[in-house]
Amino acid sequence: MSNLDQFRAETREWLEANCPPAMRSPYRSEADLCWGGRKFEFQSEEQRLWLERMAEKGWTAPTWPSEYGGGGLNREQAKILKQEMERIGARQPLYSFGLFMIGPALLKFGSEALKQQHLPPIIRGEIHWAQGYSEPNAGSDLASLQARAEDKGDHYLLNGSKVWTSYGDRGDWMFCLVRTNTEAPKHKGISLVLFDMTTPGVTVKPIKLISGKSPFTETIFDNVRVEKDQVVGEVDDGWTVAKYLLTHEREMIGGTGLARTGSRNLSERAIDALGTRDGVLDHPALRADIAKFEIDSKALALTLERFRDEAKAGASLGAVSSMLKYYGTELNMRRQELLMAIGGSEALNWEGGENGAGDLPRAWLRSRGNSIEGGTSEIQLNIVAKRILGLPS
């Protein structure tokens, strides 16, 4: 047996023994995701146990070095773990901005002390990280941001505000882009700093979305003290770190286009709702759109797999992540549109669905943000055109 075969066998055995049955069922809605963090309330004992067991092995962050508590797996092993988890329908034990965003940036740019401080709690799901990038006047043109960190000798003093902070209300720590140099050109005077959101002077105000929910906030800073050792990468060179982090964010968002929520896939739902005629779905136009959607999903999943096969384990995919982000989000939005069409008037019920919470229309409305968050679709296409295709500015 090759080493990889042996790894597969051991992994399979371990998952069988350790993945609680309840964690092998498909997500019913976004509420089933385990985000971790100080304020997180586990939905069930199984969810808590699953996180604990996976974190113990470092498999919440399979490719991170084991010295920080990561799984230390190589690319092939990580792929096997993923396949074995898919085989039994295991849920992700942890889903967090720590894992997908700040963690990779710390691994690449962070000081040894920062890695020691922040990576283990991320792996164990103890800290919920919030992303402080966008400001009211700095969206697509992120580098024009104004939040100001003033050098006070042994620390910085932070003033300004961030907006559209996803899950800002659940955030424990924030990674935040701030201006540390007002003289330098706009891309040069930015730093990425980390601070605890319970630090005095941090205020979060919920913002209600069109889905009727408030998973994001405005975050205001009034003389917030930020320690000097909490700068990731070089002072004034935060833009480099910020862009690297964005490629990971985009890859993650692109992948969510493939996430399956609900126990049945699109075509099964369509058959339940519309029935069949002569053995096929009784709606030719909708049926064709579903087929196209499913083919594109399959192709995107294979493309993610191919890119990971081509890259080194844990490496950033660079500008290609813009393509994945663009395609994955457009795909998810297509899925939501199809679900609405299949649901017809039933999908309009604001308090309908299995748990009376109007999951369907709310998820659909929320999905409109997919092509905005993490950089809009237009911005991703600009990046592909210039950085990959080499088209002129």
Place this chain on the structure above:
Amino acid sequence: MALILNEEQQMLQDAARDFLAERAPLAHLRELRDTDNEERLSRELWAEMAEMGWPAILVPEEHGGLGYGYGGLGIVLEQTGRTLTPSPLLGTALTGVAALAAAGSGAQCAEILPKVAAGELLLALACDETARHDPGFVSCKAESSENGFTISGRKVAVHDGHAADLLIVSADTGNGISLFLVPADSEGVTVERYPVLDIGAAANVLLDEVRLPGSALLGPLDGGGDILNQVLDAARVGIAAEMLGLAQEVFERTMDYIKQRKQFGVPVGGFQGLQHRAAELYAEIELCKSLVIKALQSLDEGADDMAELASATKAKLCETAHSAANEGIQMHGGIGMTDEFDIGFFLKRCQILESLYGDRYFHHDRFARLRNY
């Protein structure tokens, strides 16, 4: 298996690219069209391809082949897709060999495959009877007669039918479909050749009480339906590989053009209206690459979900290669519409490859059926 080419495959790719650049660039296609070549195929080129071993790629080693599998042949087809090189690779080296490998008896394989591998025998699959691909519709009939069969019917749009020595014909045998090996020069066979829109040709084949020996039966009697589907799936993936090369080439040529063509004092490639369409197309082509490599690997592995994957791949490639070819013309502006300029060739070939063994509409429908909706 990792979705990347192995070392051997990379070498094959380089060799194919170099050979085609030298011996059969796009100018070769134009030359074939503009000289009076009835067959619209270059036999000399095919002989050179045979020397390179291409017709032998899929042939098992025991029959004089190389045994590089679909993964290998797909790589070469992708390259001929880039140069739009007309050749019997698809009809003979892929589809024909796939049919024999799937259903041929020891004797049939021993007789036919070595000749195919040497480039001495051309094959063509004659399955369609309707203008839109519908392999399940077979009115061509084969009846048992003394020591064999008598077969009558009409096949249309037979790919390479005008050049093939040996036809693989599907016929109704009463309790199902069966496949037959029919020499093109048999008595009662009429090959009606017609030109198709790029430069190639195809043929309708009339079978009028053609008498065949019992040894002409390929695979089990009445059991040819499944085999035909299996062979068609292999062919569809091969076509998709060719279309992948076509899509990439037309896209790259178009990108080069819009970087240097100036209007309003700037390169037109700087306009966001073109950039976003180019970026979207890039994404679609990346998805196509993944499907093609996976489908080729799956053919070699004999994967269970082959039918579904073949339909997904063919459908997606039809869609993407077609928009790449359309954008090729649009982004070139007026010059793209001229016969003198090469870009239009890509759209013409694309349309032919799309229609062959099922266009996107056929495969969307089939994909949905295979997934039970």
